[in-house]
Amino acid sequence: MPFLSPLQLLLLLPLLLNLWEIPTNASKNYISAIGDPGMKNPNTRIGFEAWNFCNEVGFEAPHMGSPRLADCADLQCPIIHEVVNADIVNKESVCKVHHKVKPSDNRLGAGDNFPIPGFQPYADPDRYAVEKELYLASLCEVSESGDPWQFWMIMLKNGNFDKNTTLCPENGKKVAKIVTDRKFPCFGKGCMNQPLVYHNQSKPVFNEQQEASLSGGFYGSYDLDADFSKGVGNKSFFSVSWKKNLTNGSWIISNKLSTSSKYPWLMLYLRADSTRGFNGGYHYEGRGMLRKLPESPNFKTKLTLDIKQGGGPNSQFYLSDIGGCWKNNGLPCDGDVLTDVTRYSEMIINPETTSWCRADNLVSCPPYHLSVMGEVIHRNDSFRYPYSAYHLYCGPGNAEFAEKPVDICDPYSNPQSQEILQLLPHPEWAVHGYPEKQGDGWIGDSRSWELDVGALSNRLYFYQDPGTAPAKRIWSSINVGVEIYVSNKRETAEWTVSDFDVLLPEEKQQ
Numbered sequence: 001m002p003f004l005s006p007l008q009l010l011l012l013l014p015l016l017l018n019l020w021e022i023p024t025n026a027s028k029n030y031i032s033a034i035g036d037p038g039m040k041n042p043n044t045r046i047g048f049e050a051w052n053f054c055n056e057v058g059f060e061a062p063h064m065g066s067p068r069l070a071d072c073a074d075l076q077c078p079i080i081h082e083v084v085n086a087d088i089v090n091k092e093s094v095c096k097v098h099h100k101v102k103p104s105d106n107r108l109g110a111g112d113n114f115p116i117p118g119f120q121p122y123a124d125p126d127r128y129a130v131e132k133e134l135y136l137a138s139l140c141e142v143s144e145s146g147d148p149w150q151f152w153m154i155m156l157k158n159g160n161f162d163k164n165t166t167l168c169p170e171n172g173k174k175v176a177k178i179v180t181d182r183k184f185p186c187f188g189k190g191c192m193n194q195p196l197v198y199h200n201q202s203k204p205v206f207n208e209q210q211e212a213s214l215s216g217g218f219y220g221s222y223d224l225d226a227d228f229s230k231g232v233g234n235k236s237f238f239s240v241s242w243k244k245n246l247t248n249g250s251w252i253i254s255n256k257l258s259t260s261s262k263y264p265w266l267m268l269y270l271r272a273d274s275t276r277g278f279n280g281g282y283h284y285e286g287r288g289m290l291r292k293l294p295e296s297p298n299f300k301t302k303l304t305l306d307i308k309q310g311g312g313p314n315s316q317f318y319l320s321d322i323g324g325c326w327k328n329n330g331l332p333c334d335g336d337v338l339t340d341v342t343r344y345s346e347m348i349i350n351p352e353t354t355s356w357c358r359a360d361n362l363v364s365c366p367p368y369h370l371s372v373m374g375e376v377i378h379r380n381d382s383f384r385y386p387y388s389a390y391h392l393y394c395g396p397g398n399a400e401f402a403e404k405p406v407d408i409c410d411p412y413s414n415p416q417s418q419e420i421l422q423l424l425p426h427p428e429w430a431v432h433g434y435p436e437k438q439g440d441g442w443i444g445d446s447r448s449w450e451l452d453v454g455a456l457s458n459r460l461y462f463y464q465d466p467g468t469a470p471a472k473r474i475w476s477s478i479n480v481g482v483e484i485y486v487s488n489k490r491e492t493a494e495w496t497v498s499d500f501d502v503l504l505p506e507e508k509q510q
């Protein structure tokens with residue numbers, strides 16, 4: 001291969017990338033795959049879910065109901081000329097907010113009957129939460145051209161794991177006792193609890209031009225003794241609030257997450273989940289925002305991310321986290337947790353995150369890297385393998401023929417086996433619009449990204465049994481947010497997300 005200057009490479013790029021674009025008649029026009037393209041909808045459609053270590057509920061927090069909530073509100077204001085002789089005060093008073101979800105809906109807990117038929121009031125908190133999500137989604141649903149959608153999803157997760165309980169299966173298998181050398185945080189009995197969650201219901205706010213928009217939020221703590229009337233103190237804390245930028249129309253979703261000594265490992269994501277079927281990390285029907293499921297290699301994600309605080313050295317800030325599910329034989333998941341495997345790929349933009357994948361630590365590297373040119377570079381090729389493009393790779397616990405050495409992903413933190421590829425900023429990925437070097441897009445460097453997630457995810461290694469046809473790489477969850485991994489002191493991350501969109505090539509009509 002002759003030496004090419006970066007400019008020559010850039011000019012070549014569209015050509016090279018076309019190698020992966022299969023249909024020759026693929027149009028260059030993109031359409032949004034989500035219900036709220038670019039976050040421009042004036043109405044709120046926001047769901048909230050809290051998870052324990054294996055994405056379940058376990059036990060509800062006292063007086064909190066099932067940890068599924070939603071804020072879905074339509075804003076209706078008369079157009080100026082309709083308000084004859086109205087002064088400003090009148091205009092404000094005539095704006096109406098139609099709340100689709102009542103506080104009593106958000107308070108529903110395991111065993112409670114749902115106000116409308118069609119939803120089962122399970123006594124089991126895990127099953128009730130699934131049902132409650134479907135119920136809330138039915139209230140929030142927007143029906144447009146046969147592809148209804150429901151809400152953005154805010155996901156909050158507690159990384160505590162009590163090995164004395166059997167709340168979580170092992171690679172999907174129910175076990176009578178958990179035997180493992182792996183270490184997990186847990187302060188004692190009850191460490192896998194659900195959070196206190198409070199809701200500021202959306203209400204109209206007005207800018208200087210007296211234009212109305214909605215604003216609201218969810219906040220709370222995993223520390224059940226937190227008392228917000230006395231301030232947050234040293235307790236864990238999360239907060240997600242939304243308001244509009246009326247200049248460009250986008251929601252500004254402001255997020256904050258703090259760990260505490262009892263809850264040193266927390267996650268908070270904004271998720272675009274599938275509007276039906278299993279979302280990434282679930283084994284049950286969910287609801288969301290993706291009206292059409294993106295498939296590698298042809299889709300993109302857009303977002304503006306402004307990070308104000310990073311969350312400390314162990315914070316894995318995901319510019320993008322994508323989740324899908326397929327079996328090791330390449331077939332799509334069907335809810336059988338023993339053979340389903342959740343597949344994740346995450347771009348970590350915290351510049352303090354180091355590469356565990358190294359020439360002297362191949363166990364943390366995927367067996368091979370696929371170059372932009374489509375060349376397979378084995379991880380033992382220390383001259384050409386881009387180790388620093390990877391934070392780590394871990395393989396599914398139920399993979400029978402994984403190439404050794406292999407690190408198995410945590411068998412407990414998902415309802416089924418999982419496979420994870422964590423990437424770091426690198427020129428290898430920058431060709432798809434991702435950050436080129438560590439520090440890009442970090443604190444003080446707010447950016448609007450257009451990520452060719454489809455092209456990148458098509459180049460990643462994912463395990464499959466030998467001789468099986470390659471899986472369709474379909475992604476049912478596209479997320480942005482933070483995982484503050486076990487920290488020995490209180491850490492805080494703070495950021496805003498706007499302009500989020502998922503784009504698919506427009507299908508040519510026959």
Ligand SMILES: *[C@@H]1O[C@H](CO)[C@@H](O)[C@H](O)[C@H]1NC(C)=O
Pocket residue numbers: 162163164186187188189
């Ligand atoms: C689990 O059980 C062991 C042995 O009884 C005990 O020492 C430990 O504190 C328990 N852990 C938790 C989180 O309750």
Ligand SMILES: *[C@@H]1O[C@H](CO)[C@@H](O)[C@H](O)[C@H]1NC(C)=O
Pocket residue numbers: 200216217218219239240241242
């Ligand atoms: C909720 O409302 C209170 C009182 O207005 C405000 O101080 C707080 O910042 C809000 N929090 C969220 C997450 O919306």
Ligand SMILES: *[C@@H]1O[C@H](CO)[C@@H](O)[C@H](O)[C@H]1NC(C)=O
Pocket residue numbers: 233234
């Ligand atoms: C937070 O914890 C530290 C160390 O345990 C303690 O010194 C401090 O007083 C605590 N602050 C509050 C507000 O509780």
Ligand SMILES: *[C@@H]1O[C@H](CO)[C@@H](O)[C@H](O)[C@H]1NC(C)=O
Pocket residue numbers: 245246247248
């Ligand atoms: C709203 O968007 C405009 C245009 O993109 C931008 O200039 C402005 O700073 C934004 N306002 C806020 C409050 O972020």
Ligand SMILES: *[C@@H]1O[C@H](CO)[C@@H](O)[C@H](O)[C@H]1NC(C)=O
Pocket residue numbers: 245248249250251252304306448498499
């Ligand atoms: C729109 O407004 C958001 C929030 O103020 C801002 O972060 C973003 O950069 C703006 N987007 C564009 C495309 O100007």
Ligand SMILES: *[C@@H]1O[C@H](CO)[C@@H](O)[C@H](O)[C@H]1NC(C)=O
Pocket residue numbers: 378380381
């Ligand atoms: C590298 O690994 C491949 C695949 O396992 C193997 O065929 C090759 O011999 C190895 N090369 C070296 C130098 O170890």
